Amino acid sequence: MPSGDGLAALEARVARDLVLIAHPSTDWMTPRLHGGKPALDVLIVGAGQSGLATAFGLMRERVRNILLIDRAPEGREGPWVTFARMLTLRSPKAQTGPDLGVPSLTFQAWYEAQHGAQAFADLGLIPSIDWHNYLLWYRRVLGLPVRNNAAATAIAPGRLDDGGPCLLVTLSSGEVLAARKLVLATGQDGTGEWWMPDFVRDLPADRRAHTCEVDIDFSRLKGKVVAVLGAGASAMDNAAMALEHGAIVHLFCRRRPTGVQPFRWLTFAGFLRHIGDMPDLWRWRFMGNILRAREGFPPDTYARVMAFPESFTMHAERPWTGARMEGDRVRIETTRGPCHADFVICGTGTRQDVRLRPELAAFADKIALWSDRFTPPEGEEDALLAAHPYLGPDYAFLEKRPGEAPWLADIHVFGIGSTLSFGVSGSSINAMNIAVPKLVAGLTRGLFAGDLSRHWQSLLAYDAKIVELDWSKIKTE
Numbered sequence: 191m192p193s194g195d196g197l198a199a200l201e202a203r204v205a206r207d208l209v210l211i212a213h214p215s216t217d218w219m220t221p222r223l224h225g226g227k228p229a230l231d232v233l234i235v236g237a238g239q240s241g242l243a244t245a246f247g248l249m250r251e252r253v254r255n256i257l258l259i260d261r262a263p264e265g266r267e268g269p270w271v272t273f274a275r276m277l278t279l280r281s282p283k284a285q286t287g288p289d290l291g292v293p294s295l296t297f298q299a300w301y302e303a304q305h306g307a308q309a310f311a312d313l314g315l316i317p318s319i320d321w322h323n324y325l326l327w328y329r330r331v332l333g334l335p336v337r338n339n340a341a342a343t344a345i346a347p348g349r350l351d352d353g354g355p356c357l358l359v360t361l362s363s364g365e366v367l368a369a370r371k372l373v374l375a376t377g378q379d380g381t382g383e384w385w386m387p388d389f390v391r392d393l394p395a396d397r398r399a400h401t402c403e404v405d406i407d408f409s410r411l412k413g414k415v416v417a418v419l420g421a422g423a424s425a426m427d428n429a430a431m432a433l434e435h436g437a438i439v440h441l442f443c444r445r446r447p448t449g450v451q452p453f454r455w456l457t458f459a460g461f462l463r464h465i466g467d468m469p470d471l472w473r474w475r476f477m478g479n480i481l482r483a484r485e486g487f488p489p490d491t492y493a494r495v496m497a498f499p500e501s502f503t504m505h506a507e508r509p510w511t512g513a514r515m516e517g518d519r520v521r522i523e524t525t526r527g528p529c530h531a532d533f534v535i536c537g538t539g540t541r542q543d544v545r546l547r548p549e550l551a552a553f554a555d556k557i558a559l560w561s562d563r564f565t566p567p568e569g570e571e572d573a574l575l576a577a578h579p580y581l582g583p584d585y586a587f588l589e590k591r592p593g594e595a596p597w598l599a600d601i602h603v604f605g606i607g608s609t610l611s612f613g614v615s616g617s618s619i620n621a622m623n624i625a626v627p628k629l630v631a632g633l634t635r636g637l638f639a640g641d642l643s644r645h646w647q648s649l650l651a652y653d654a655k656i657v658e659l660d661w662s663k664i665k666t667e
Contacts, residue, residue, distance in 0.1 A: 381607030425537025584632025
């Protein structure tokens with residue numbers, strides 16, 4: 191972890207800033223029990239950047255009976271030191287996010303506290319390892335409650351001891367946690383899977399990988415021919431890693447690559463704040479266009495592969511149609527004839543399918559999808575888009591058939607699965623300072639609504655005087 195006098199001074203400033211902006215500071219949550227044991231107000235699955243920022247947002251709203259769980263060991267949460275093989279973030283260095291508007295919590299403040307303002311001015315893009323370390327510091331300085339090595343394996347409805355609704359979340363250890371609200375901050379595959387073509391999946395496991403895999407041994411690829419499928423940034427990152435370890439790399443793009451990055455276009459307040467409020471047709475059109483677009487290769491990643499002109503070849507508009515073992519090599523069928531490789535890597539992203547998530551599988555048929563709620567105009571159909579969950583205004587699941595599973599309203603999705611409903615939100619830094627407060631407001635709205643009767647009785651019983659009246663000076667006739 192980073193340290194130093196500058197960081198200590200910054201941490202003191204963070205503490206001071208949080209005191210200054212603490213209003214309203216009144217505690218308003220009442221402890222609840224399930225089976226005689228304390229129940230959580232909010233359980234957050236995933237302690238990456240989105241989960242941490244959501245926890246901070248809740249604590250600022252005086253919802254502090256919360257817990258984050260993450261399946262990874264401490265320090266390995268999120269992609270930054272696992273399968274994100276880029277050297278730097280894609281986002282501009284001055285872009286804010288997890289700080290939620292608190293200047294002393296920004297990456298810039300953290301970086302300058304250790305290296306000085308000039309060092310930040312000289313910085314190009316944020317190194318991935320620095321962003322990871324910033325998030326670890328953020329978690330520590332805010333005292334966010336995280337339990338590592340814990341995965342959610344099942345979710346079911348339950349009842350608190352006072353009869354109120356709750357969710358029962360089974361962990362990989364077998365323990366069951368009761369929570370009034372559940373946030374799934376489970377990243378890219380949280381409502382689906384990392385996808386690759388079946389013909390690649392059918393290859394021997396030691397001859398293929400997906401870019402999401404943490405343990406690709408690039409050192410054993412030295413002198414080997416590696417075929418990479420995909421035109422996105424992660425495909426290029428993995429191609430670069432293979433090249434840097436001495437491999438010969440062929441990268442195949444289904445379409446013609448572009449230098450345009452649509453996620454830069456949408457980074458303005460109107461879109462980030464309000465695309466989720468727009469009619470379904472416009473959400474479908476805007477996000478469909480963006481999700482189908484080929485993102486531009488980041489300049490630094492493109493430079494990495496182009497540093498190996500003798501070992502790197504890009505094949506544009508040459509999709510794969512099949513793959514099989516031929517002797518000791520992989521034979522890949524393409525629209526322009528076969529090619530052979532020793533190892534293949536798929537940078538083919540994710541696909542939405544809530545049935546494939548073990549914690550969602552038992553009730554996946556009750557979750558409303560876009561295909562259930564929206565019929566696009568002729569010529570604008572897209573089965574991949576239609577498989578996204580259709581979320582309520584608070585990021586919660588909706589019922590496919592009203593009345594079957596009302597408890598779905600207490601499960602809030604804050605990952606890639608929210609993209610079609612809300613635009614970039616739980617999956618992107620550039621929307622975090624707008625999306626997290628919207629999610630938190632939805633959570634607190636639900637918690638408040640669930641306690642309306644209690645709040646009403648509290649108001650009726652309220653008798654805290656702010657002044658003692660002198661009745662000798664008051665006429666009542």
